[in-house]
Amino acid sequence: MPTQVWVVDYNSLFHLGIKAALSGYPQYQISGLTSPNRISKALQNSSGIVLIGMWSSPDNPYPSPADLFQILSEIQHLNHFRVILMGSANGWFIHYLIRHYPCVQGYLHNADDMCACLPLALQTIEGNDAVADKNQQVFFHHVLSVPDLARRLYLSPTASTLALECYRRREHLLELNADDIKVLREIAYGVDEAAIAVKLGVSRQRIYTISRRLRRRFEASTNEDLMVRVMRAGVC
Template sequence: MTVNIVIADNVDLALEGMKTVLRQHGAFQVVGTYQMLSDMLNVLGDVRPDVILLGDRLEPDLDVLALVDQVQAAAPRARILILSYLSDGLIVQELFTVGAMGYLYKNDPLSHYLVEAIQTVMRGRPYLSPTANSEYLLAMQSDRAGWQLDAEAREILRQLAQGLRPQEIALLRAVPVRRVYGVCERLRRRFGAETNIQLIALAAEEGFLP
């Protein structure tokens, strides 16, 4: 069976390198390469890929979780493999929650792991390249792994990063301000931050913000 693959990354070299690796495998067919999210979303319904190799910085204004949300909505049956230079285990956990099936750390030799990753997710199993897997296991053993970010927490985190105060966020969301404060407190615990400013910095560093 031929596996139809779409590659989307904002780096030319990454696109060409992955195409070169995949062309050596007879069961894989690259049906599209894209450097812009909008271009890819416009054709996903037509090309119907089995696997999407998705660079986490494809859309500068979106964090990788929001990026996966949009791609999955356009191609709900595709297996999504994230490609990233970040290896933080917490973001891997959240990506699995929103529907990604794999995570390839770009500093791991993709020429060795790319084919294995595609074969694994096509069998319906999640895949992590070695560095991502090590970071994920460490994160799951920490006391920060208990609470997963829901849609409300992700949106409040984005609004904090935009410079809004909890009172302003509560007004925009039409919720009690104590609810926003409660979410902020859980977010600070999750990221090991003492202040909202530190929370934003850590969340951006770990890939939760664009």
């Protein structure tokens, strides 16, 4: 039975590119273009692999971190899905997404040949030992700080290089404490400080203090600017 491949992107050209890349692989069935704002309904009672395009163009805006986190959270709650992201993110963002979202198992950088990389990525995360290099899997898990070796991962060559550069520089970065990370994740979802305080069961003043400290640490003027700088730094 063919594996269902769901395409999540605003741009129909991306969908056509996926069809071309998989034209010689009958084991994969593309299930049509799915708009990000209809993803939960479209994927209910289904399973398979989800491809999310992240390219920026006039008619296909790059999703904000909050938008992308929301999409990934919805997919993760549905279960039975694995995600491959495709775009031009930097190494920090690639590292963050794979580290914090278990449903994400691959990243293809647009500097690489999609027709060559996509079939390999699909077969790798499905567990095809004929194409999945064991040494490469160990390398990916180590570089991306993913302890679960049963979770198959694939990075295209450029994505792999960017992730490795991120790993080599990471030891010089300032790690955040548990409270900082909790607050940052809520801010990423667009939750304001008052609502964060209620959700975490602490005072508003405590949340205001943490958010102000984080903005000072990252030299950010707003919470939106803070999230951009945190993503670039890859410190959580």
